[in-house]
Amino acid sequence: MRIKVNHISFSYNELQALKDISFEVDTGDMLAIIGQNGSGKSTLLKCMNRILKINQGSIEINERPLSAISPAKLSQIMAYIPQTEEARTGLTVFDTVLLGRKPYISGKPSAHDLEFVSELLFRLELEEEAMRTINTLSGGQQQRVFIARALAQQPSILLLDEPIANLDIYHQMKVMKLLRQLSAEGITVIITIHDINMAARFCNKALMLKQGTVFASGDQSVYVSANIEYLYDIEVEVVRYKDNICIMPKNL
């Protein structure tokens, strides 16, 4: 689905977190929102999902204003994975993923819902863990469970807040590959991410946020040293290695 963000602003009481943000994402795009801590990345993601109410501007999904979509309908279009799940220990993996079917369940989950979940568990290689509780899983497995839970909503748009924070490089790659695969299947994927190398490698679009404003956006051509140096206030060297962009900090 095509998302158009038009001049949105948002403040937490006195503090203006987002100022005049505009950008567009198309079906099948994978957008990385990058910037320093506190630059407004997570806030932007929450505004796009109406978790936070924007003060100004508008967001459109396939030309339709976000404000005209009911909360129940929105949960069938857009799925959100928070950065850290608030402690929820004893639920089984199957039940957690089944939670994502809520927009389609009234009362009791149907046979179709259960089959849908079980197929997702297979797809994300979680079938062995189906009856384990979340708190017994590793970080990488947990993240896959949450992605499965989001996919259970059958969304066209997937929003993920720091999906690979706290994961080792093996699980980072696994999650990023999965997200790219999903975007190739036509889901619009939007993530916030700190690892700019991973962002450059996997996401075809980038949005650079500096103190609540868009500083640069576009395709991979935005990964030039001048942009990144301004974004993070450090000196970097951007090199190309086997068609991949590598960003390395210069002097220590």
Add this chain to the structure above:
Amino acid sequence: MNDEVLIQYKRYRARNKRFIIFILLLLVLIGGIALLAGSHWIGGKEILALLRRDGTALEYQILLNIRLPRVLAAVITGIILSASGALMQILLRNPLASPYTLGISNAAAFGASFGIVFLGAGSSIARSSDLFMITNPYIVTVAAFLGSLLGLAIILMIVKVKQASVETIILSGVIINSLFGAGIAVMQYVADNVQLASIVFWTFGDLGRGDWYKLFFMLIVLIPALFYFSIKRWDYKVLCSGDDYAKSMGVNPQQTRILGLVITSLCTAVAVSFFGVIAFVGLVVPHIVRKCIGDNEEFLITGSAVFGGMFLLLCDTVARTIISPVILPVGILTSFLGVPLFLFLITRRKVRCE
């Protein structure tokens, strides 16, 4: 292999349902025993006589006007306290939450004390054998109910003024509890001996205060509440994964939480006003059920309700019969029976993990 996962999960759901049905059967069984047992044992011969309609009027009276209301009072109160406890723990995302977390118990006790001291409900001794007879139970009940509504109103005011987080709500509950605790102390200070004894007696919690009108009133409150909780069970499930996630799933966390708290508090207020403060059940029954069926809100509320009804009935039956004809306050038994059961469940799980 795909089917394997489905079969496992369906088995798990079936197991949870079987647990609930088993507890329900246990409840019926204990209910049957509770009707027969007591200081006047009603055996098979008497029941046959009753069925043939030639039983003595005494047995008829005991069954219909003493034992049956008491059994139903225990079951309904157990359901209210345990379901409310489970819901409070879900809504406030806190394992220490109970039906009394918002201060309902002290608020009701304050109301009852006020009724006893100032409205004359416990001021005179009706018979010389009953030193602490509450002479007008209806005034005490109404005063206790109004007290708990006052407590709830203060909480709601705080929530409204400040966009209240879960922490603020819990803290408000603690404050309300101590405020009304101080109020009770004042009442006890100004009360005379008989009134003081009445206040203490009231707070013990006693299921013998039930009659058919009270039971009817409780059901009027309980049935719509359970229906509402059942409709909302998926919202509660989502809410357990955090407010942001709930919003992204189309659930309004603030509204769901406040409405849930108000309904559970009203149910609890009714139970407390009628039967006094019965501790422990609302806090621990949801944990016992969690240990048995896991952390799934779909089954937790129903499971807690059924288990709570069974458990309070069991406690009350033991309290009535253990040193019959003396009837112990049921609140004492709930802790004495509940703590060993809970400890057993905690240690059993640990052994299995090792």
